[in-house]
Amino acid sequence: xxxxxxxxxxxxxxxxxxxxxxGAHGLEDRISEHLLDVFETGVxxxxxxxxxLMLVSLMVKVVGGNRNAERGAAFIxxxxxxxxxxxxxxxxxxxxxxxxxxxxxxxxxxIGWVYxxxxxxxxxxx
Numbered sequence: 001x002x003x004x005x006x007x008x009x010x011x012x013x014x015x016x017x018x019x020x021x022x023g024a025h026g027l028e029d030r031i032s033e034h035l036l037d038v039f040e041t042g043v044x045x046x047x048x049x050x051x052x053l054m055l056v057s058l059m060v061k062v063v064g065g066n067r068n069a070e071r072g073a074a075f076i077x078x079x080x081x082x083x084x085x086x087x088x089x090x091x092x093x094x095x096x097x098x099x100x101x102x103x104x105x106x107x108x109x110x111i112g113w114v115y116x117x118x119x120x121x122x123x124x125x126x
Contacts, residue, residue, distance in 0.1 A: 002061040005073040009053030012080065016047040019088065027091070035091040042087030049080035049109060056116055064126075068119030072112045079108030 020043040027036055053073055060069050083105025090098040 001065055001070050001073065002057045004057075005053045005077070006057035006061075008077060009050045009057065012050035012053065012077075013047060016043050016050055016084075019043050019046070023091075031091060031094075035094060038087050039091035042084040042091070045087075045109075046080055046084040049076050049084075052076055052113075053080075059116075059120065063120075063123055066119050066122055068115045068122060072115030072117075072119060075108050075112030075115060077112075079105045079110075079112055081105070082108060 020040070023036060023039045023043060027039060031039070053076055056069060056073050056076070059065075083102055086098050086101040086105060089095070090102070
């Protein structure tokens with residue numbers, strides 16, 4: 001798992017910074033304030049998830065890992081992609097049906113964190 005998800009997290013964090021700058025400087029006068037907020041929400045959750053992936057990866061490296069931690073990282077990553085990309089596309093196209101996809105990503109991230117909790121719990125009992 002380490003360094004795969006650490007690298008994925010670091011790349012995702014760098015992209016979140018780039019997307020955030022693009023939103024702040026490239027979209028400011030091109031889309032509505034509401035859609036800019038939608039875009040920024042995608043950036044924020046991408047960064048949270050990127051940092052989370054890096055932390056989970058470090059946890060596995062330092063403390064040890066198990067299948068739950070690996071599954072958790074995979075769900076967090078998939079959820080981040082679904083959640084953030086759906087918001088980016090929604091903000092850029094104003095196709096409102098994309099808002100129905102976003103919660104799928106949020107649920108995937110939540111499932112990922114439940115797996116991480118279960119993995120950490122299991123490690124703590126060993």
